[in-house]
Amino acid sequence: MTSDSALPQYEHYIDGRPTPPADGGYFPTDNPWDGKTWAMVARGNAKDVDLAVMAAHRAFEVGPWSTMTPSERGRLMWKAADLIASKAERLALIEQRDNGKLITEVVAQVRYMADYLKYYAGLADKIQSAVIPTDKKGVFAYTRYEAKGVIAIITPWNSPLTLTSWKLAPALAAGCTVVVKPSEFTSASMVELAAIFTEAGFPPGVINVVTGFGPEVGQPLVEHRKVEHIGFTGGSVAGKRIYELAASHFKTVTLELGGKSPNIVFDDADLDQAVKGVVSGIFAATGQSCQAGSRLLLQRSIHDVFIEKLLAFMKDVRLGDPSDPQTQIGPVATRPQFEKILSYIEIAKAEGAECVLGGRSRPDLGAGQFIEPTIFVKVRNEMRIAQEEVFGPVLAVIPFDDEEDAIRIGNDVAYGLAGAVWTRDLKRAMLMTDRLKAGTLWVNNYRATSFTSPFGGYKESGIGRESGIDAIKEYLHTKCVWMSSDLEVPNPFIRR
Numbered sequence: 001m002t003s004d005s006a007l008p009q010y011e012h013y014i015d016g017r018p019t020p021p022a023d024g025g026y027f028p029t030d031n032p033w034d035g036k037t038w039a040m041v042a043r044g045n046a047k048d049v050d051l052a053v054m055a056a057h058r059a060f061e062v063g064p065w066s067t068m069t070p071s072e073r074g075r076l077m078w079k080a081a082d083l084i085a086s087k088a089e090r091l092a093l094i095e096q097r098d099n100g101k102l103i104t105e106v107v108a109q110v111r112y113m114a115d116y117l118k119y120y121a122g123l124a125d126k127i128q129s130a131v132i133p134t135d136k137k138g139v140f141a142y143t144r145y146e147a148k149g150v151i152a153i154i155t156p157w158n159s160p161l162t163l164t165s166w167k168l169a170p171a172l173a174a175g176c177t178v179v180v181k182p183s184e185f186t187s188a189s190m191v192e193l194a195a196i197f198t199e200a201g202f203p204p205g206v207i208n209v210v211t212g213f214g215p216e217v218g219q220p221l222v223e224h225r226k227v228e229h230i231g232f233t234g235g236s237v238a239g240k241r242i243y244e245l246a247a248s249h250f251k252t253v254t255l256e257l258g259g260k261s262p263n264i265v266f267d268d269a270d271l272d273q274a275v276k277g278v279v280s281g282i283f284a285a286t287g288q289s290c291q292a293g294s295r296l297l298l299q300r301s302i303h304d305v306f307i308e309k310l311l312a313f314m315k316d317v318r319l320g321d322p323s324d325p326q327t328q329i330g331p332v333a334t335r336p337q338f339e340k341i342l343s344y345i346e347i348a349k350a351e352g353a354e355c356v357l358g359g360r361s362r363p364d365l366g367a368g369q370f371i372e373p374t375i376f377v378k379v380r381n382e383m384r385i386a387q388e389e390v391f392g393p394v395l396a397v398i399p400f401d402d403e404e405d406a407i408r409i410g411n412d413v414a415y416g417l418a419g420a421v422w423t424r425d426l427k428r429a430m431l432m433t434d435r436l437k438a439g440t441l442w443v444n445n446y447r448a449t450s451f452t453s454p455f456g457g458y459k460e461s462g463i464g465r466e467s468g469i470d471a472i473k474e475y476l477h478t479k480c481v482w483m484s485s486d487l488e489v490p491n492p493f494i495r496r
């Protein structure tokens with residue numbers, strides 16, 4: 001499709017400027033609230049990818065980015081962070097127009113993105129290597145951490161800028177350059193973001209964006225010979241494909257994939273607080289969150305009373321226009337995702353689960369891409385509704401007897417991204433957090449994340465960690481240098 005000139009048009013962003021697509025194609029991007037196309041986006045292909053990767057490669061090899069000191073890089077990142085914070089409302093409006101998330105949450109997310117950048121800006125000049133005390137005489141050995149080079153960043157539609165910043169901030173602090181491929185459903189905010197970095201003084205080629213579809217842009221990006229590492233957030237199917245492609249080219253990856261996280265409530269918990277934690281776990285962001293607490297494990301003795309409290313809490317929840325600050329649950333972000341959630345509701349019913357809340361779409365709201373918050377009881381953990389990621393406002397409730405039972409059920413899924421335990425008993429909390437296999441565990445809270453704290457998955461939820469000090473190492477190679485202080489090279493036929 002060529003561009004509809006009446007609509008705003010987003011080009012790729014390559015080498016410090018907007019760049020039209022090599023083949024001249026554009027695709028529409030829609031607002032999930034009113035269903036209307038609001039902009040046209042460049043449809044990239046391997047030619048655009050090559051242009052962007054080579055620009056990133058030049059910026060990495062030639063400078064001025066690569067010749068800056070880490071402190072200079074950090075100062076520039078700080079400047080970009082301030083600019084982003086000053087434009088948070090505008091960026092949030094653009095992102096929200098694409099994914100239908102609550103404006104209140106997206107504004108907060110974009111502001112937090114600035115904090116993310118500042119954390120890593122501060123870290124840029126604090127990555128210290130080591131002098132190695134070796135067992136060999138007459139040598140001085142030390143390590144150097146060196147930026148890997150060009151990083152591919154591939155992101156989903158649920159929190160595009162946030163999930164980009166989780167990769168972009170440590171990659172820049174490490175001294176890398178990047179090519180970002182945002183989701184085809186939410187491209188616009190990333191193109192706008194790249195221009196803000198240029199405005200802040202970032203040299204051309206450090207941050208590039210190629211928009212388009214997974215097989216047309218994502219795949220050639222992963223396979224490009226000058227890309228060293230892939231930072232990916234998305235679903236398991238694309239994650240597996242990217243892992244295979246990366247392996248065949250010996251590239252490193254960080255993969256942040258899906259989840260089926262258990263939110264576990266014991267009978268000694270403060271049940272009213274736990275209700276809020278359960279709601280935040282599954283109904284915030286319309287359930288479109290990788291860390292969603294989509295399995296509610298309830299101790300049998302409190303099962304009925306807890307469900308009553310949960311239903312009472314959900315009675316007055318407001319669905320509607322996500323740009324209205326009073327709205328609590330917005331539309332589903334994409335049409336395929338909407339269809340997928342509805343199909344899982346049917347699967348759950350067919351499996352024998354009992355729907356005690358919701359279970360229907362809401363054609364009367366906006367363009368009708370709404371699904372009521374849905375709760376299924378009488379779920380067994382082997383059912384598909386308990387095993388597979390729905391990525392929507394659908395909660396599967398499973399009863400359990402004691403700690404061992406909760407641990408067994410909690411761990412009995414392919415995923416291991418997150419989970420929570422609600423209890424007043426410290427020993428119980430420690431037992432559960434020791435034994436649950438997940439990258440993040442919350443006790444008496446849900447959904448907290450921070451730039452200071454490692455995030456990532458066990459099992460099929462992913463590989464590697466984002467956020468926190470160690471995340472920067474994903475973007476660095478370790479080199480060991482051996483300097484001889486001996487005047488004579490020892491016997492060349494015997495290994496030292």
Ligand code: NAD
Pocket residue numbers: 154155156157158159163181182183184212213214215217218219222233234235236237238239241242256257258259289290291389391417461462
């Ligand atoms: P998706 O996997 O369909 O797409 C993610 C990105 O990968 C998109 O940019 C897409 O274009 C690209 N892509 C698709 N196929 C590709 C290929 N063959 N090669 C290269 N790139 C390709 O995911 P989505 O539907 O956009 O997002 C939802 C998924 O993301 C859910 O499964 C969710 O759990 C996951 N997610 C995980 C986290 C986390 O941190 N663990 C956070 C948010 C979302």
